[in-house]
Amino acid sequence: MRKELIQDAELVSNYIRGNENALSILIERHKQKIYSFIYSKVYDRDVTEDVFQDTFIKVIKTLKRGKYNEEGKFLPWVMRIAHNLVIDHFRKNSRMPKFDNTGEFSIFSVLSDSTLNAEKVLIKDQVESDVRRIIEELPEDQKQVLLMRMYQDMSFKEISERTGVSINTALGRMRYALINMRKVIEQNNIVLTN
Numbered sequence: 001m002r003k004e005l006i007q008d009a010e011l012v013s014n015y016i017r018g019n020e021n022a023l024s025i026l027i028e029r030h031k032q033k034i035y036s037f038i039y040s041k042v043y044d045r046d047v048t049e050d051v052f053q054d055t056f057i058k059v060i061k062t063l064k065r066g067k068y069n070e071e072g073k074f075l076p077w078v079m080r081i082a083h084n085l086v087i088d089h090f091r092k093n094s095r096m097p098k099f100d101n102t103g104e105f106s107i108f109s110v111l112s113d114s115t116l117n118a119e120k121v122l123i124k125d126q127v128e129s130d131v132r133r134i135i136e137e138l139p140e141d142q143k144q145v146l147l148m149r150m151y152q153d154m155s156f157k158e159i160s161e162r163t164g165v166s167i168n169t170a171l172g173r174m175r176y177a178l179i180n181m182r183k184v185i186e187q188n189n190i191v192l193t194n
Contacts, residue, residue: 008074016063023063027056030075034082041086043151051089055082134184142177145170 006025014022034055039048058081062068068077135143144163148154154162159170 012063012068012074016066016068023060026074030078033075034078037079038082038086041083042089047089051082051085054085058085134181137184138177138180142173142180145173146177149174 008026008029011022011026015026031052035048035052038051038055039045042048042051055078059078135146138146141163145159148159148162149156156167156170156174160167163170165173
């Protein structure tokens with residue numbers, strides 16, 4: 001039987017019964033989706049690799065202990081493990097992403113709550129997704145400055161040096177980016193609160 005036709009649940013059962021190759025097929029089948037999901041949260045290839053490996057170490061341990069509840073939902077279960085490990089990573093490093101904007105408009109402060117329960121995690125993920133979608137709508141020069149400032153924690157001097165524009169231009173682009181984000185938020189009635 002070709003491996004594409006074997007269901008995840010059957011591969012999990014085969015692995016539990018000792019077929020090591022079954023896990024390799026599962027990892028190969030889902031690695032791109034899981035890796036992309038992790039990277040979309042941490043934006044760091046090394047951290048992504050670590051979390052990806054930790055995810056499958058946890059999967060292996062859980063399967064070997066017979067603690068996996070077979071409901072035919074292998075991928076969502078692995079994604080949940082990866083999601084929890086991403087949160088653990090940020091907690092461990094005492095750096096839940098903090099996006100406190102020192103200016104008048106502070107949409108990023110919503111993402112800084114480090115006491116997250118399951119509901120808050122879902123809300124935070126939705127807010128983060130909404131913010132990223134809004135950022136994608138910005139003109140390229142504004143998006144570049146905003147990402148450097150809010151996600152890479154660069155000073156306006158560093159942004160100026162990296163982009164080859166004056167500090168005042170970088171400040172102006174940031175200001176216009178925030179104004180444009182506010183317009184999109186108001187026009188689409190997007191709620192950015194937790």
